[in-house]
Amino acid sequence: MSLSRSISQSSTDSYSSAASYTDSSDDETSPRDKQQKNSKGNADFCIKNIKQADFGRREIEIAEQEMPALMALRKRAQGEKPLAGAKIVGCTHITAQTAVLMETLSALGAQCRWAACNIYSTQNEVAAALAEGGFSVFAWKGESEDDFWWCIDRCVNVEGWQPNMILDDGGDLTHWIYKKYPNMFKKIKGIVEESVTGVHRLYQLSKAGKLCVPAMNVNDSVTKQKFDNLYCCRESILDGLKRTTDVMFGGKQVVVCGYGEVGKGCSAALKAMGSIVYVTEIDPICALQACMDGFRLVKLNEVIRQVDIVITCTGNKNVVVREYMDRMKNGCIVCNMGHSNTEIDVASLRTPELTWERVRSQVDHVIWPDGKRIVLLAEGRLLNLSCSTVPTFVLSITATTQALALIELYNAPEGRYKQDVYLLPKKMDEYVASLHLPTFDAHLTELSDEQAKYLGLNKNGPFKPNYYRSASA
DSSP: OHHHHHHHSOTTSTTSOSOHHHHTOOOOSOGGGOOOOOTTSOOOOBOSOGGGHHHHHHHHHHHHHTOHHHHHHHHHHTTTOTTTTOEEEEEEOOSHHHHHHHHHHHHTTOEEEEEESSSSOOOHHHHHHHHHTTOEEEOOTTOOHHHHHHHHHHHHSBTTBOOSEEEESSSHHHHHHHHHOGGGGGTOOEEEEOSHHHHHHHHHHHHTTOOOSOEEEOTTSHHIIIIIIIIHHHHHHHHHHHHHHOOOOTTOEEEEEOOSHHHHHHHHHHHHTTOEEEEEOSOHHHHHHHHHTTOEEOOHHHHTTTOSEEEEOSSOSOSBOHHHHHHSOTTOEEEEOSSSTTSBOGGGGOSTTSEEEEEETTEEEEEOTTSOEEEEEGGGSBHHHHHSOOOHHHHHHHHHHHHHHHHHHHHOOTTSSOSSEEEOOHHHHHHHHHHHGGGGTOOOOOOOHHHHHHHTOOTTSOOSOTTOOOTTO
16 A cells, blocks of 8 residues: 555655655756855855745744753853854754754854755755855755765855864764865864764774864763663654654564664664564673663574564664675665664665665665565665654754853863863763753752762762763663
């Protein structure tokens, strides 16, 4: 039923992303070939269609309702403008939630230029609203690889404007500046990075002695780890799979590759829906956690012939290679929940003997000569941001963490941070969490002076040592 339905749909509508409105544009002209201006005559942006700005503004207003901490931060810090003089260049997913972050940074005094860190996740109408609001945004849904780097370059390489802060998701922006404009780092005060992949790249630079500015790893802050990686993926994995394939989860055999926070969230959601879940893992500690949570720990080659769904979330490369895909059963769904598109070896499927068939937006059938087919989602890119949406409340936590990390690095006195990678101070982590508690009408217990003395703590925190990551990390 679902197949005939998808064929009768224009293969673009509501199965792709929250930005279904986005995809229904018939205009195939590349945004790079169009001259667009906003209502104030400003043309320093490159997006799909400025006319979608009103629709995007409404999306941003909805997101603001679910991002209480950023709105609180906006109110509290607006008077003192802690980012006055900051010139932030950003490369993240461009969604309504990011827009709330960008407008908060602007309200705190910063100037921003922005590109997308993923070629599929941009909500075109949100990019239009930002451009209409005066932001220099270079992004649209469905960029080519060449467009992707062109957009990043347009953010960075601009007459009379030089960034002094970087906000990155995945490390591509940082990499591009290192490669093309290394002198810019003389003016840059710091980098804030939010993904496992980008943090890994920063640690590699640091190890090689090539990191020439301080960097803040917000990925490993407790709030980010728990909320963006665990709770967020627990909800969005089902959404992404359901929207793209209409799959029934009960009784399905699923293998989740990697049992970090993302893997934990995906596994818990699928188990709750009645799926039989296998887990693969390289780390004995995470592996033991998977076993204690009731999952069978296997090697991928032991179950690859029998599983109905394969989900990667390791942050590694070549986790699912051609040899495994050759052995998958007919109709197996293959998708990635890690940041980078390197986990599934998609390039190995682009060979003459295999036929690719686009079923609907972000869904491809790859067909073998004997008629067997696998269902590949988002061409191996991040499923939940390519094919569905992510809970706004969760992104509020990540975005607030990013904003505080930018404020901290930008205002830090000389010498507080050296040319190294730092974790967000625990006090700030706790502050982010506390800003979100009023949403639940949650009431924190306060320590008495005697109790605080007994524990050796300040009554106002931090309550955990800096090395504490989280109860189940």
